[in-house]
Amino acid sequence: MALIDSFEKSGxxxxxxxxxxPLILIILSIPVAFLTPYNQLHKIEYFQFSIxxxxxxxxxxxxFIRIHTVGRRFMQSSGRNRSHQVANNLNTKGxxxxxxxxxxxxxxxxxxxxxxxxxNLWFSIIFILVFWIxxxxxxxxxxxxxxxKFGDDYCKWANQVPAFIPDFKNYQSxxxxxxxxxxxxxxxxxxxxxxxxxxxxxxxxxxxxxxxFHFTQTDFIFAGIILVFGITFKFIKKYTTFFNxxx
Numbered sequence: 001m002a003l004i005d006s007f008e009k010s011g012x013x014x015x016x017x018x019x020x021x022p023l024i025l026i027i028l029s030i031p032v033a034f035l036t037p038y039n040q041l042h043k044i045e046y047f048q049f050s051i052x053x054x055x056x057x058x059x060x061x062x063x064f065i066r067i068h069t070v071g072r073r074f075m076q077s078s079g080r081n082r083s084h085q086v087a088n089n090l091n092t093k094g095x096x097x098x099x100x101x102x103x104x105x106x107x108x109x110x111x112x113x114x115x116x117x118x119x120n121l122w123f124s125i126i127f128i129l130v131f132w133i134x135x136x137x138x139x140x141x142x143x144x145x146x147x148x149k150f151g152d153d154y155c156k157w158a159n160q161v162p163a164f165i166p167d168f169k170n171y172q173s174x175x176x177x178x179x180x181x182x183x184x185x186x187x188x189x190x191x192x193x194x195x196x197x198x199x200x201x202x203x204x205x206x207x208x209x210x211x212x213f214h215f216t217q218t219d220f221i222f223a224g225i226i227l228v229f230g231i232t233f234k235f236i237k238k239y240t241t242f243f244n245x246x247x
Contacts, residue, residue: 041119139163
């Protein structure tokens with residue numbers, strides 16, 4: 001098999017299972033937490049506060065990028081499909097005029113923020129490098145699909161817009177109106193995933209520091225909020241027409 005075909009095949013495989021990344025982070029965070037000297041790190045003045053603020057900024061920025069992207073996209077457009085490549089329209093305006101893969105850029109900031117909460121610099125660096133390799137294959141497969149479907153229109157746009165590092169000088173506003181309904185329908189699983197991962201990391205760190213399982217009343221309330229939020233949106237999506245017609 002030619003190398004280009006191998007890259008595309010592996011990219012499509014990783015594309016289908018990209019939703020498993022939170023589970024991978026959760027599994028890897030367990031040994032990392034036990035190897036991180038939290039008792040020593042927490043003696044450093046303002047260390048925990050600085051980590052919390054920095055990580056929160058990364059996560060908020062990542063979700064902001066995703067919200068801005070999803071809220072102004074075309075229906076059935078590139079980048080929003082789940083199990084296979086789908087694109088009836090090519091996004092080239094708005095945020096897509098400064099970066100070709102804004103959703104993956106948003107994911108990168110989110111995962112950087114989540115790894116920061118573990119307070120282990122080496123793990124954050126390694127995880128982001130793995131994230132880049134993982135999504136580079138996905139981006140390659142997606143762009144092969146778009147190139148075949150949209151031909152010269154895609155090539156012209158791709159030659160002007162960077163793949164992952166935004167270039168703001170070429171910004172072109174989008175004519176699409178922003179839709180919170182589209183955002184809520186498509187993004188609520190990601191919000192739940194982020195919140196659940198955060199809760200797991202907080203409980204894990206506390207348990208390591210206390211040398212025993214540590215689940216506070218605040219953690220219980222937070223878990224309840226996540227559960228209620230998820231059930232509510234599942235109910236709205238399944239039993240109401242609030243999100244119809246939407247992809």
